Amino acid sequence: MKSNEYVKFMTQQIVSYMELPAEERKKRKLEHKQPTLYANRWFGVLPFALKVIRKKAE
Template sequence: MSGNDYVKFMTQEIVKYMDMPQEERKKRKQNRTEQEYHLSNKWFGILPFAFKLLVKKKSSSSS
């Protein structure tokens, strides 16, 4: 993809976003933030969460 094609694509996406009603943009943003919380569990299961809790517990008990 050349630089000119990329600029054209980005311009089209920005115009689409600006033409979208504000309520729809808010819903879209809220859906994206809800999905971010479950991303690590979706890809790696519960292990990253358990590891994070273990590290947090160790650091708070040693302080």
């Protein structure tokens, strides 16, 4: 993506967000802050842990 296209995209996103009513923005924030499952949260650590264990075994 060229930088000009990226700036255009970001400008569109910001303008569309700012045009939303304040109530809708608050609702989106609350939906975004929903707690994540621990399995999803720790999934990113699992491959790293396996890599460390493998290196110790060598």
